[in-house]
Amino acid sequence: MDATEVVSRLEARMEARDWEGVAALVAPDAVIEWPRTGERFSGASFVAMNRDYPEGWSIRVREVVGSGERVASDVEVTQEGVDGVFVATGFWTVRDGRVVAAREYWSGPDLDDAPAWRTPYQLGDGGP
Known part of the structure:
Protein backbone atom coordinates (compact mmCIF):
# COMPACT_ATOMS: atom_id res chain seq x y z
CA MET A 1 0.00 0.00 0.00
CA ASP A 2 1.48 3.36 -0.98
CA ALA A 3 1.68 6.37 1.35
CA THR A 4 -1.38 8.17 -0.05
CA GLU A 5 -3.46 5.04 0.48
CA VAL A 6 -2.22 4.74 4.08
CA VAL A 7 -3.31 8.30 4.89
CA SER A 8 -6.63 7.90 3.05
CA ARG A 9 -7.34 4.71 5.00
CA LEU A 10 -6.29 6.40 8.24
CA GLU A 11 -8.87 9.16 7.74
CA ALA A 12 -11.55 6.62 6.75
CA ARG A 13 -10.85 4.50 9.82
CA MET A 14 -10.98 7.58 12.06
CA GLU A 15 -14.37 8.49 10.60
CA ALA A 16 -15.52 4.89 11.24
CA ARG A 17 -14.16 5.03 14.83
CA ASP A 18 -12.10 1.91 14.00
CA TRP A 19 -9.43 2.62 16.61
CA GLU A 20 -7.67 -0.72 16.22
CA GLY A 21 -7.51 -0.05 12.49
CA VAL A 22 -6.16 3.46 13.11
CA ALA A 23 -3.51 2.10 15.49
CA ALA A 24 -2.45 -0.40 12.82
CA LEU A 25 -1.64 2.52 10.49
CA VAL A 26 0.24 4.72 13.00
CA ALA A 27 3.56 3.65 14.46
CA PRO A 28 3.32 3.79 18.28
CA ASP A 29 6.45 5.96 18.43
CA ALA A 30 5.39 8.27 15.58
CA VAL A 31 5.48 11.99 16.37
CA ILE A 32 2.40 13.99 15.38
CA GLU A 33 2.64 17.76 15.80
CA TRP A 34 -0.06 20.43 15.94
CA PRO A 35 2.08 23.59 15.66
CA ARG A 36 -0.82 26.02 16.04
CA THR A 37 -1.45 24.87 19.62
CA GLY A 38 2.07 23.68 20.35
CA GLU A 39 0.93 20.10 20.96
CA ARG A 40 2.95 16.97 20.15
CA PHE A 41 1.64 13.42 20.42
CA SER A 42 3.24 10.01 20.14
CA GLY A 43 1.46 7.72 17.70
CA ALA A 44 -0.13 5.79 20.54
CA SER A 45 -1.33 8.92 22.35
CA PHE A 46 -2.60 10.41 19.06
CA VAL A 47 -4.83 7.37 18.59
CA ALA A 48 -6.01 7.52 22.24
CA MET A 49 -6.68 11.27 22.09
CA ASN A 50 -8.79 10.93 18.94
CA ARG A 51 -10.65 7.94 20.43
CA ASP A 52 -11.46 10.00 23.55
CA ARG A 60 -14.65 14.58 4.94
CA VAL A 61 -11.43 14.11 3.01
CA ARG A 62 -11.07 16.71 0.29
CA GLU A 63 -7.71 15.59 -1.06
CA VAL A 64 -4.73 13.35 -0.36
CA VAL A 65 -1.68 13.76 -2.59
CA GLY A 66 1.89 12.67 -2.36
CA SER A 67 4.88 10.91 -3.68
CA GLY A 68 7.17 8.37 -2.10
CA GLU A 69 6.83 8.49 1.67
CA ARG A 70 5.56 12.10 1.86
CA VAL A 71 1.82 12.86 1.75
CA ALA A 72 -0.30 15.99 2.14
CA SER A 73 -3.95 15.84 3.18
CA ASP A 74 -6.78 18.33 3.22
CA VAL A 75 -9.80 17.46 5.38
CA GLU A 76 -12.95 19.11 6.70
CA VAL A 77 -14.35 18.24 10.09
CA THR A 78 -17.81 19.17 11.31
CA GLN A 79 -18.79 19.00 14.98
CA GLU A 80 -22.33 18.81 16.30
CA GLY A 81 -23.29 22.04 18.04
CA VAL A 82 -20.60 24.08 16.25
CA ASP A 83 -21.53 26.45 13.44
CA GLY A 84 -18.98 26.17 10.68
CA VAL A 85 -16.37 23.73 9.52
CA PHE A 86 -12.91 22.94 10.85
CA VAL A 87 -10.24 22.34 8.24
CA ALA A 88 -6.89 20.63 8.59
CA THR A 89 -3.95 20.38 6.29
CA GLY A 90 -1.59 17.58 7.22
CA PHE A 91 1.89 16.63 6.11
CA TRP A 92 2.54 12.94 6.71
CA THR A 93 5.58 10.69 6.50
CA VAL A 94 4.80 7.03 5.87
CA ARG A 95 7.26 4.14 6.02
CA ASP A 96 6.52 0.45 5.68
CA GLY A 97 2.77 1.09 5.57
CA ARG A 98 2.60 3.17 8.78
CA VAL A 99 2.62 6.86 9.64
CA VAL A 100 5.91 7.68 11.39
CA ALA A 101 5.54 11.48 11.53
CA ALA A 102 2.96 14.16 10.83
CA ARG A 103 2.31 17.86 11.19
CA GLU A 104 -1.31 19.07 11.04
CA TYR A 105 -2.42 22.68 10.80
CA TRP A 106 -5.98 23.22 12.06
CA SER A 107 -8.30 26.15 11.51
CA GLY A 108 -11.99 26.62 12.07
CA PRO A 109 -14.83 28.51 13.72
CA ASP A 110 -13.56 31.00 16.27
CA LEU A 111 -9.99 29.91 15.63
CA ASP A 112 -8.97 32.31 12.90
CA ASP A 113 -11.05 35.37 12.19
CA ALA A 114 -9.63 37.38 9.30
CA PRO A 115 -8.81 40.93 10.35
CA ALA A 116 -11.05 43.58 8.81
CA TRP A 117 -8.14 45.48 7.26
CA ARG A 118 -7.56 42.61 4.79
CA THR A 119 -11.10 42.69 3.36
CA PRO A 120 -10.23 44.97 0.42
CA TYR A 121 -7.56 42.52 -0.72
CA GLN A 122 -9.79 39.44 -0.88
CA LEU A 123 -11.05 38.06 -4.16
CA GLY A 124 -14.58 39.19 -4.90
CA ASP A 125 -14.25 42.23 -2.64
CA GLY A 126 -12.62 44.58 -5.11
CA GLY A 127 -9.10 43.43 -4.30
CA PRO A 128 -6.27 43.29 -6.81
Missing part, protein backbone atom coordinates in the same frame (compact mmCIF):
# COMPACT_ATOMS: atom_id res chain seq x y z
CA TYR A 53 -12.39 13.20 21.69
CA PRO A 54 -16.04 14.11 22.39
CA GLU A 55 -18.38 12.51 19.87
CA GLY A 56 -20.39 14.38 17.27
CA TRP A 57 -17.67 14.96 14.69
CA SER A 58 -17.41 13.85 11.08
CA ILE A 59 -14.46 13.88 8.66
